[in-house]
Amino acid sequence: MSVEGAAGRAAAAGGGGVAKARLLYDPRFRSWAFQIALVVAVVLFFFWIAGNAARNLQQANIASGFGFLDVRAGFVIAETPIHYTDNSTYGRAFLVGLLNTIIVAFLGIVFATVLGFVIGIARLSKNWLVARLATAYVEVMRNIPLLLQLLFWYKAVLAVLPSPRQGLELPLGVFLNNRGLFIPRPVMETGGGMLLGAIGIAALATYLLARWAKARRMRTGHSFPMLRVGLAIMLGLPFVVYVLAGAPITFDVPELQGFNFTGGKQVSPEFTALLLGLSIYTSAFIAEIVRAGILSVSRGQWEAAGALGVRYGRILRLIIIPQAMRVIIPPLTSQYLNLTKNSSLAVAIGYPDLVAVFAGTVLNQTGQAVEVILMTMAVYLTLSLLTSAFMNWFNARYALVER
Amino acid sequence: MKTKLFVAVMGAAFGVTAAASAATLDDVKSNGRLSCGVSTGLAGFSAPNDAGEWSGLDVDYCRAIAAAVFDDPEAVSYVPLTAKERFTALQSGEVDVLSRNTTWTMSRDTQLGLNFAGVNYYDGQGFMVPKELGVSSALELSGASVCVQTGTTTELNLTDYFRANSMDYNPVAFERLEDVNTAYSSGRCDVYTTDASGLYSIRLTLPSPDDHMVLPEIISKEPLGPAVRQGDDQWFSVVKWVHYALLNAEELGVTSENVEEMTSSENPDIRRLLGAEGNFGESIGLEADWAVRVIKHVGNYGELFDRNVGPDTPLGIARGLNALWTEGGIQYAPPVR
Ligand SMILES: N[C@@H](CCC(=O)N[C@@H](CS)C(=O)NCC(=O)O)C(=O)O
Numbered sequence: 001m002s003v004e005g006a007a008g009r010a011a012a013a014g015g016g017g018v019a020k021a022r023l024l025y026d027p028r029f030r031s032w033a034f035q036i037a038l039v040v041a042v043v044l045f046f047f048w049i050a051g052n053a054a055r056n057l058q059q060a061n062i063a064s065g066f067g068f069l070d071v072r073a074g075f076v077i078a079e080t081p082i083h084y085t086d087n088s089t090y091g092r093a094f095l096v097g098l099l100n101t102i103i104v105a106f107l108g109i110v111f112a113t114v115l116g117f118v119i120g121i122a123r124l125s126k127n128w129l130v131a132r133l134a135t136a137y138v139e140v141m142r143n144i145p146l147l148l149q150l151l152f153w154y155k156a157v158l159a160v161l162p163s164p165r166q167g168l169e170l171p172l173g174v175f176l177n178n179r180g181l182f183i184p185r186p187v188m189e190t191g192g193g194m195l196l197g198a199i200g201i202a203a204l205a206t207y208l209l210a211r212w213a214k215a216r217r218m219r220t221g222h223s224f225p226m227l228r229v230g231l232a233i234m235l236g237l238p239f240v241v242y243v244l245a246g247a248p249i250t251f252d253v254p255e256l257q258g259f260n261f262t263g264g265k266q267v268s269p270e271f272t273a274l275l276l277g278l279s280i281y282t283s284a285f286i287a288e289i290v291r292a293g294i295l296s297v298s299r300g301q302w303e304a305a306g307a308l309g310v311r312y313g314r315i316l317r318l319i320i321i322p323q324a325m326r327v328i329i330p331p332l333t334s335q336y337l338n339l340t341k342n343s344s345l346a347v348a349i350g351y352p353d354l355v356a357v358f359a360g361t362v363l364n365q366t367g368q369a370v371e372v373i374l375m376t377m378a379v380y381l382t383l384s385l386l387t388s389a390f391m392n393w394f395n396a397r398y399a400l401v402e403r
Numbered sequence: 404m405k406t407k408l409f410v411a412v413m414g415a416a417f418g419v420t421a422a423a424s425a426a427t428l429d430d431v432k433s434n435g436r437l438s439c440g441v442s443t444g445l446a447g448f449s450a451p452n453d454a455g456e457w458s459g460l461d462v463d464y465c466r467a468i469a470a471a472v473f474d475d476p477e478a479v480s481y482v483p484l485t486a487k488e489r490f491t492a493l494q495s496g497e498v499d500v501l502s503r504n505t506t507w508t509m510s511r512d513t514q515l516g517l518n519f520a521g522v523n524y525y526d527g528q529g530f531m532v533p534k535e536l537g538v539s540s541a542l543e544l545s546g547a548s549v550c551v552q553t554g555t556t557t558e559l560n561l562t563d564y565f566r567a568n569s570m571d572y573n574p575v576a577f578e579r580l581e582d583v584n585t586a587y588s589s590g591r592c593d594v595y596t597t598d599a600s601g602l603y604s605i606r607l608t609l610p611s612p613d614d615h616m617v618l619p620e621i622i623s624k625e626p627l628g629p630a631v632r633q634g635d636d637q638w639f640s641v642v643k644w645v646h647y648a649l650l651n652a653e654e655l656g657v658t659s660e661n662v663e664e665m666t667s668s669e670n671p672d673i674r675r676l677l678g679a680e681g682n683f684g685e686s687i688g689l690e691a692d693w694a695v696r697v698i699k700h701v702g703n704y705g706e707l708f709d710r711n712v713g714p715d716t717p718l719g720i721a722r723g724l725n726a727l728w729t730e731g732g733i734q735y736a737p738p739v740r
Contacts, residue, residue, distance in 0.1 A: 061633045063514040075558050076574050086562045158589045178590055258546040259593050350577045364487050364554035367515040
């Protein structure tokens, strides 16, 4: 023991250099040191870029900084989901553009998904005509550049629709013309809250019922006519409350005044064309993804279910699609990201999305290209990351359920 | 367009020397060509003609500058720019001069790093409507859908005018001129608004021009002129004095036809302009006969106006404010002295 102690002391005495060298070769230390050095380098690099940009702009006498966001915008935007007038600020205009982008991207994703699943399943149909039609749809839609499709839909929408004065009057106070689709806008009167409550209760009841029905089916194998009962609850309860509460919701009906309709809610041709174009284009890609996903599930699954006497629709819905989902979701995520980014083509058909409003008009009125483009890039990056994160979560859930 | 902006942003971020510090005249000379920013097609101002060559009032300014530098009006590369792209293109050095119906405003002059070299066309914003709309004044336009190009002064004037007259409107805004034109001709909007000169030009491109009229109201001041980058005084002087040479030549009666004879004129004003006396060309980095070259190849301002937009052209625009100060207009150039 005393020998060991002496040796240890000797090593410690002469080992300052050795210990340092040992630290240098310690893989844990090395990996940490590299990570830290990298972070520092990246941060310094961005500082350098920012400083350089500011200096260059100043030298060229170009205004810089983010102060412009508080300045009055002074221009009008066609579609404003939140309150906005020409007296609002550039910052507010940014929000309006952002919301318009989110709205069209979100609805586009919903429609493209539904359409894509239908077409993808139709491509595998045993009905020759249906399968061929679906194939033709996919090949045409995914092979024509999106910009052309958007311009086509926009021109088609405008060419088909008449001017406001010769516009079509549809039932229920709906008007259709080349300024858009005008629908009555619901206005809450007193007691409207009760109606909202009724809708909420109906939704909750439907959800609970669906859970119960599923649990029962798992346990006993008895199925329950969920669709019919659910619809009856969702429509029936609010209707009864609406009548009992003395029609607490009135409608602001659009009216032709001078050139255009006022009142009501307007769905513009620009929005319609963009939504159509984005949904249809992306649905063609989604259809292929769905087809590939379904084909990836082994034939044995079909045959086994078929042998048990399960109907085609049920096999697809309960056995095949759930297994196909884990193949479908990752590429589906890319399509959602593409759709969101593609929505920036809105500028070509006059829909006021983020790029048109902010990277367009605001950039030009302020001249602050660097700031505006950076903010715009940051938005698309954030939207993409959020979509990815959500889809990853969704994917993880499916992966766990898989057997 | 997006790549252009992206390049500019990256340029600002990484560029170590800003484009503005360059000596543009030397660059132009060593390239052997002038890079000139024009519109994507506005007949009379800058548009390709039937032979596919760029022509128009703004294009003639590009040609005049090239003539002054190279004695060759054809030594120009034209870069068509939308309203939105134009300032970035100039700032980033993609074009040497912007000659594209661009309004001189204080913010553009002071916050975008630009210098306006003069006003080659005094304009104002107007409205065009289909005759069948039955409107005779802009004040009857409340509630109308208005087609407008983004990235223009037009967009802002429009808002101010409607607000000042307590009227509402629905903007329908596009980035490309073509798309605004299509939207208007397909009936998406009731009204088209831009510079009055632009309206005259665009009206002629519509399927049936006679069915449309320009309303009498002019709602803004739009002094249009060529612009250069700040921080290069020599180049600024070249563009400025080419403009003044065009005006002075008209005032002194020097035309593309008589310019050669005029070089032996007794009139000292003419002698100085044409380089027979003094060393004015040298003082802006050009040859002594710089102005002769300009006038020989493209004519004086009056010739240029008449040829491109004047009463005998399809546009048929009267000189009005753009007449010389001696003729009741406000075009006025400092003397060569
Ligand atoms: N003078 C206004 C408007 C200039 C402008 O861009 N006008 C439009 C309509 S007349 C145009 O020339 N567009 C042609 C193009 O985008 O190529 C400005 O400087 O903002």
